[in-house]
Amino acid sequence: MKRSGRDELAAQRTGPPGTGLEPSAGLTELDIRDLAKGAAFLGSGGGGDPYAATLQLLAMLKNGAEIRLINIADLANDALVAPCGWMGAPTVGEEKLSNGREAGVGLKMLERLKGRKVDALIASEIGGSNALAPLILAASQGLPVVDGDGMGRAFPEAQMVTYNIYGLSPNPVVLSDTQGNCISMETVNAAASERFGRLIAVAMGGACHVFDYACSGREIKQHSVRGTVTLAIGIGRAMREAKKARRDPLEALFGHLRSTSYYCHAGALFDGRIVDVRRDTSGGFAVGSLTIEAFGAGAGIVEVKFQNENLRATAGQRLLATVPDIISVLDRETADTITTERLRYGQRVTLVGASVPPILRTPEALAILGPQAFGYSESYQPIEELNAWR
Amino acid sequence: MKRSGRDELAAQRTGPPGTGLEPSAGLTELDIRDLAKGAAFLGSGGGGDPYAATLQLLAMLKNGAEIRLINIADLANDALVAPCGWMGAPTVGEEKLSNGREAGVGLKMLERLKGRKVDALIASEIGGSNALAPLILAASQGLPVVDGDGMGRAFPEAQMVTYNIYGLSPNPVVLSDTQGNCISMETVNAAASERFGRLIAVAMGGACHVFDYACSGREIKQHSVRGTVTLAIGIGRAMREAKKARRDPLEALFGHLRSTSYYCHAGALFDGRIVDVRRDTSGGFAVGSLTIEAFGAGAGIVEVKFQNENLRATAGQRLLATVPDIISVLDRETADTITTERLRYGQRVTLVGASVPPILRTPEALAILGPQAFGYSESYQPIEELNAWR
Numbered sequence: 001m002k003r004s005g006r007d008e009l010a011a012q013r014t015g016p017p018g019t020g021l022e023p024s025a026g027l028t029e030l031d032i033r034d035l036a037k038g039a040a041f042l043g044s045g046g047g048g049d050p051y052a053a054t055l056q057l058l059a060m061l062k063n064g065a066e067i068r069l070i071n072i073a074d075l076a077n078d079a080l081v082a083p084c085g086w087m088g089a090p091t092v093g094e095e096k097l098s099n100g101r102e103a104g105v106g107l108k109m110l111e112r113l114k115g116r117k118v119d120a121l122i123a124s125e126i127g128g129s130n131a132l133a134p135l136i137l138a139a140s141q142g143l144p145v146v147d148g149d150g151m152g153r154a155f156p157e158a159q160m161v162t163y164n165i166y167g168l169s170p171n172p173v174v175l176s177d178t179q180g181n182c183i184s185m186e187t188v189n190a191a192a193s194e195r196f197g198r199l200i201a202v203a204m205g206g207a208c209h210v211f212d213y214a215c216s217g218r219e220i221k222q223h224s225v226r227g228t229v230t231l232a233i234g235i236g237r238a239m240r241e242a243k244k245a246r247r248d249p250l251e252a253l254f255g256h257l258r259s260t261s262y263y264c265h266a267g268a269l270f271d272g273r274i275v276d277v278r279r280d281t282s283g284g285f286a287v288g289s290l291t292i293e294a295f296g297a298g299a300g301i302v303e304v305k306f307q308n309e310n311l312r313a314t315a316g317q318r319l320l321a322t323v324p325d326i327i328s329v330l331d332r333e334t335a336d337t338i339t340t341e342r343l344r345y346g347q348r349v350t351l352v353g354a355s356v357p358p359i360l361r362t363p364e365a366l367a368i369l370g371p372q373a374f375g376y377s378e379s380y381q382p383i384e385e386l387n388a389w390r
Numbered sequence: 391m392k393r394s395g396r397d398e399l400a401a402q403r404t405g406p407p408g409t410g411l412e413p414s415a416g417l418t419e420l421d422i423r424d425l426a427k428g429a430a431f432l433g434s435g436g437g438g439d440p441y442a443a444t445l446q447l448l449a450m451l452k453n454g455a456e457i458r459l460i461n462i463a464d465l466a467n468d469a470l471v472a473p474c475g476w477m478g479a480p481t482v483g484e485e486k487l488s489n490g491r492e493a494g495v496g497l498k499m500l501e502r503l504k505g506r507k508v509d510a511l512i513a514s515e516i517g518g519s520n521a522l523a524p525l526i527l528a529a530s531q532g533l534p535v536v537d538g539d540g541m542g543r544a545f546p547e548a549q550m551v552t553y554n555i556y557g558l559s560p561n562p563v564v565l566s567d568t569q570g571n572c573i574s575m576e577t578v579n580a581a582a583s584e585r586f587g588r589l590i591a592v593a594m595g596g597a598c599h600v601f602d603y604a605c606s607g608r609e610i611k612q613h614s615v616r617g618t619v620t621l622a623i624g625i626g627r628a629m630r631e632a633k634k635a636r637r638d639p640l641e642a643l644f645g646h647l648r649s650t651s652y653y654c655h656a657g658a659l660f661d662g663r664i665v666d667v668r669r670d671t672s673g674g675f676a677v678g679s680l681t682i683e684a685f686g687a688g689a690g691i692v693e694v695k696f697q698n699e700n701l702r703a704t705a706g707q708r709l710l711a712t713v714p715d716i717i718s719v720l721d722r723e724t725a726d727t728i729t730t731e732r733l734r735y736g737q738r739v740t741l742v743g744a745s746v747p748p749i750l751r752t753p754e755a756l757a758i759l760g761p762q763a764f765g766y767s768e769s770y771q772p773i774e775e776l777n778a779w780r
Contacts, residue, residue: 183576
């Protein structure tokens with residue numbers, strides 16, 4: 001908090017339009033706090049609650065660590081870039097904290113297997129706590145973090161990533177746990193990688209750190225969702241500034257999302273109180289459903305199905321939104337995102353939807369992360385066609 | 391069978407006393423067949439039925455492959471030696487055959503992780519099919535096989551090996567499956583290695599190929615059970631020659647075992663018909679028990695508990711034999727060993743016991759492979775003290 005004056009200033013620097021950050025900027029305390037809020041929203045309920053990772057990062061910043069963000073365009077084509085994050089049920093991650101060393105053990109093994117040093121890190125998913133995971137490792141290793149990710153949100157399974165959708169190999173996959181165990185895999189396809197990885201994550205106590213799809217700067221340029229770290233920071237900042245100015249943070253969120261090129265179709269799907277949460281931690285996932293009842297008698301009910309992330313929202317027979325579009329449950333007073341593991345009976349919430357980047361809506365992408373990939377019978381329908389916003 | 395004349399001749403060559411083989415000798419068809427029989431006996435019911443591996447090796451020999459066995463004493467101290475074999479329930483291995491490529495995939499990964507070529511292979515366990523596993527890989531890779539192993543028999547769990555008992559690290563452990571998946575592990579201890587490895591073996595279809603405890607020639611000299619390949623060949627040969635001369639193969643087996651320095655306390659524990667077999671394939675093991683009833687009314691019952699391998703034989707309250715000593719179920723007519731996955735109601739059997747090498751009877755060894763390591767309350771009692779043989 002000592003550095004808030006400088007942080008405010010840094011957060012107000014101008015960068016590329018719509019980002020509010022210069023390339024290669026060192027992130028400030030406020031940036032981290034904004035990123036956590038924005039990433040929680042983009043997580044679509046998943047990616048893990050960013051609370052513990054935020055505290056960890058702020059402590060590192062306080063101790064003088066520098067967190068450098070670099071633009072994808074500034075990456076050397078032959079750089080070795082390592083996507084990373086945590087795998088497992090967020091219900092576990094909430095209680096089983098990182099000791100701060102898991103990712104370092106994995107990085108060392110990845111570099112041994114690749115026979116060279118990693119040049120930069122990138123988030124596997126920009127959703128929830130996983131948006132902050134590469135920052136923590138980067139700060140301790142002196143590596144830069146690439147401004148982008150492989151999901152543009154969070155998804156529950158490792159193969160639901162642009163790098164797989166567009167044909168890169170996950171190998172080697174490196175998983176590491178809190179005890180110091182490190183397991184690396186060369187599998188025959190992304191499905192085998194997810195299957196073995198999930199099992200190992202469960203055996204590692206329900207959650208583990210993962211490196212996969214390590215690839216070249218050129219491949220990251222071709223296949224990443226670009227600019228999502230600064231986008232997430234922008235989302236957090238818009239809500240924070242609205243609260244400071246006593247404006248409605250939800251309206252500020254919608255306004256800001258509509259100004260982005262990725263999440264431009266955005267708005268409320270439903271408003272009400274949570275009357276039922278069914279949740280199991282099984283097979284390494286938090287799986288269940290959520291029922292929201294509108295305020296006032298007979299005003300209707302919405303059901304949301306989730307597998308770590310919220311997958312599909314329906315009002316009776318009517319589909320409100322479905323994967324891969326974003327469905328997040330927000331506290332209707334604070335506009336803070338409630339991740340799936342924190343959903344509770346009685347919470348008063350607004351269900352919010354937003355479109356995802358076009359790279360996640362191609363036929364190749366929908367085959368891997370559309371509703372049918374999750375076992376639903378319907379085809380994907382864009383959220384902006386299902387809802388009459390604006 | 392075309393080469394049986396030459397094979398007979400080769401099998402009669404003289405080598406070091408009690409081995410019948412010269413160092414560095416190329417193994418013959420008869421050697422392989424004798425090894426399979428001897429290893430099945432030493433498996434104490436486990437290690438997998440050697441039938442399929444024998445056929446695979448004989449086909450390789452027929453196609454001109456050479457299988458070179460080398461004496462432990464002839465190993466260079468700085469050689470890289472790789473113990474190897476298969477992990478999983480033998481009930482699975484019986485139905486799910488190797489495609490012949492699993493071990494090669496693992497070897498490549500092991501060499502990548504060690505940053506150098508492997509100089510020689512050695513069996514992780516001399517029991518059952520696992521005695522033949524390194525020979526198959528060696529024949530295809532042009533590598534020699536060291537005359538020894540890490541168990542002097544077979545044990546169900548990966549940490550039950552002399553290399554662990556005497557302080558070597560299992561890392562890196564490399565597991566590979568029939569589909570081409572390869573998983574390598576650096577774990578914090580041998581127990582974690584077994585826990586993760588067993589889980590991965592189950593996910594790999596119930597059985598997978600494993601490299602672990604790769605170490606130097608010096609370490610192999612210090613911590614292996616020496617000469618067990620030639621000992622197993624000698625056991626098989628003694629029974630084969632007895633059958634040819636129409637002598638009792640069981641008596642020939644006992645006579646031969648008593649002439650060895652390791653398995654010198656040997657004899658029949660019980661004789662009768664199998665009246666009950668209880669067997670589950672669970673947690674990656676074949677777990678169960680076997681009841682043998684003596685011929686003739688009221689002549690008594692013996693129960694044998696097993697976890698892949700036969701662990702403990704009791705007649706009512708009386709203990710007949712317990713791990714780590716060898717307990718094998720033999721067909722009472724042919725003296726062929728019946729591995730645990732092939733036990734059936736009605737088989738007429740002789741239960742045979744034998745002492746294990748002294749390296750497996752030290753306090754350090756008994757802590758890891760004595761009865762208490764398997765959850766039994768009693769302390770280890772040597773088989774020669776429990777039975778009045780000779």
